[in-house]
Amino acid sequence: MVDSVVTGLFVPLSLLYLSASSGASLVRVGTLLSLAGLVSLPLPLWVGGLVDRLGPRPVVLVAQLLQAAGFLGYLMVRDSGGILLAATVASLGQRAFWSSAFTLVSNLSDRDPGGHSRERWFGIIGSLRAAGYGVGAITAGIALSVKSGPVYRGTIGACACLLLVAALLLERGVPRTATLPVRAGSEEPGAAKTDPAQDPAQDPAREPGGRGYRALWADRPYLALVGLNTAFALCNVMLGIAFPPFVDRRLPEVTWAVGPLLALNTVVQAVLQTPVVRLIRPLPRHRSLCLAGVLWAAWAGLTAGPLWLPRALWVPCLTVAVLCYSAAQLVHSPVSNALSADAAPDAIRGRYIAVFQYSFAIATVVAPLLFSLLLDLSSAAPWITLAALALATVPGMLALAPRLPHAASATGAAGRSAA
Template identity: 40%
Template sequence: MPADDVTSQASPGTSRGGPVLIGALVVDSIGGGLLMPLSMVFFTRLTDVPLALLGVLISVSQVLTLPIPVWAGALVDRVGALPVVVGAQLLQGLGFLAYPHASGPVGIFAAVTATGFGVRFFWSAVFTLLADYVDGRPAAASAGRRAPTKDTWYAWSNMARTAGLGLGGLATGFVVADGRAATYRIVAYLSAACFFAAAGTIGVFVRAPRLVHDQDAGAGGYRALLADRPFLGLIGLNGVYALSSMMLGLALPTFVLTGLRGPGWLTSALLVGNTVLISLLGAPVVRYVAGFRRTRLLVAASVLWAGWAALFATFGPGHLGWVVPGMVVATLLFTAAEAVHAPTSQALAAAVAPPRIRGRYLATFQYSFTLAGIVGPAFFGTLYGVHRSLPWLALAGLNLASVGAMLALERRLPAAALRAPATATA
């Protein structure tokens, strides 16, 4: 039974603190944006550990986090998502608190591993937390009032995350420009404080109870998930979307600098513009497209990404007079795709998931983003080394191929999961 159609034995109105939750996610993202991009530079600046060894330590710590979504999903289904999210934020805070005190390889490895575990637990649980909140929120005040759906709440969370990361990332620029060791330490403590504040706020003011579902709502664990071929297909297709979503930030600086030989401000302007638009327009876009099938919205996002990538493939050096406005138009296509994809994909995954094991489903869904993060640098670097247009052409081709695959998958997904509910029920 889809999660949007949960039959719960809990009374409506047991959730509370939704706006506080979104605000806490902004603070959480500021904490991540402050220090995550500086991890390598931080230890290079404050310790004598060689850069090559630092890279190995950080990479190994990230590999160790790969099984965490499996554990986190089972834990969320057992104890609920809220304590897992709070624990993950506390773990990240402790990790960043240890950064200034790590002077050797062992300390560095412990600090980055703690933060890496916290990050993975957080992303494996937060979408279930939002889904639990929506299922237990107060009913609409009147029959004519449309309450926010999971799609809208996921859009708000994406806006909050984007805004927080943008603010945190802006601060990192000042840290790098300042360059003093004391400034790096202060930022580490501020980052830790953000995570502690977010955890405390959510733990005290937010309630998103794990509802008691009917016994036949979807028994089974990971065995049932692995037998759910349509959901596995959705994870695979979302890997293409996740790869597309990360490619702007990953590839744009290199493409502008070496492929176009363009000015440095062009990269900053495009990335900042994308961040601002997502931060402001995510939820309005979701409300505007609320009547469409979620699968068709993902198809639209893939077409937009294909158009963005195809335009980038045409850009070359020496023609900045038309390349710059062309890149602005292309980035607007990317932004529209991202605004539609982020909340819609999570809402579709939550709607497909059997309620009793929704934690496992949504945690496993995050592997599409994890694998895209692993594949992305090699995908871009290898193809870009052949020709500057090749990664963009390949990405456009992947997105166009995903259109037919998603339309085929649509017929195998539960009909109730394809659209956001017309009215929200507690």
């Protein structure tokens, strides 16, 4: 939750703050952030092996400390080189965090005596993350409206302090023994497994040591799932990265609405995540993800709507757009994470989930540069591109679903009780 507060604080300010503090253009800042993300891209492959050997807890702890160091670096940024160095350190920490945090949640859900579905676990985490992001986004909206350099710098300093607090909470509050990796031969309560003879990626003989990644690279359906989720992830990150600069530069008369709209997204997710998980549980997971794709396409189209509408309709149109985004994220977040965890063999779950998080890593790397380049081309270009990409996920998921393990792609309730 604290980590999400930091994300909510920094992401809406990132392009504007770094441009103002260094004098670089938005395109140059977007390029540097994308370059920093590229440098950190190989990290999850190493992190996944560490998680399988040591458990996710120590990796998450180090990740928080790395991010804190990166944010302290942002306070000293004066030129393009400073941006690249600070962003690289922060990106390494962020990449390690996302490559290990969901394995931590999955390992805890394995030991749930109540046998709750993974969707419920990830739904609860999603609610907490939304609440944290909302606190950060509201604060960022205030900072955006003030448009003050010292306020921006104070916000970045607060991010560094909060990350240190998160590390302390993890060290003191999460027992190491509760998050140890699941070993080959151990079964998670109520989890359905695929017959190894039918699914080579689940063959225990291929799991130990360095051969774990060999099994993963042979699991073509899982890699296709990672590819499709990259499109979902790009839609997911664009609200924070693209929405504030778009409104500020193309719809400046309603810049004041950015903070309240980001807060609206947060309130909807914090309040409705658990009810939405219950509502979509009867649906096969791939159909839920198709629904998320359609909702994100609607969000992108409606965000571009004010470019052709009278000013009186700008805020209502953007409000409906953000509600479509919120609905898509409410569906996508718990379902995609549950699907990725149940499609992974227990003994190398850390590697699988680390590679799955590459979808978000790639999206984070691509988004700043893609948005800045498309916005420079035309005001509508980023949203038309995003809507087309979101719609393309629907036939993609329908084609992929039959190739995934049944226990992973079935409904949340059925998949957990099949065994």
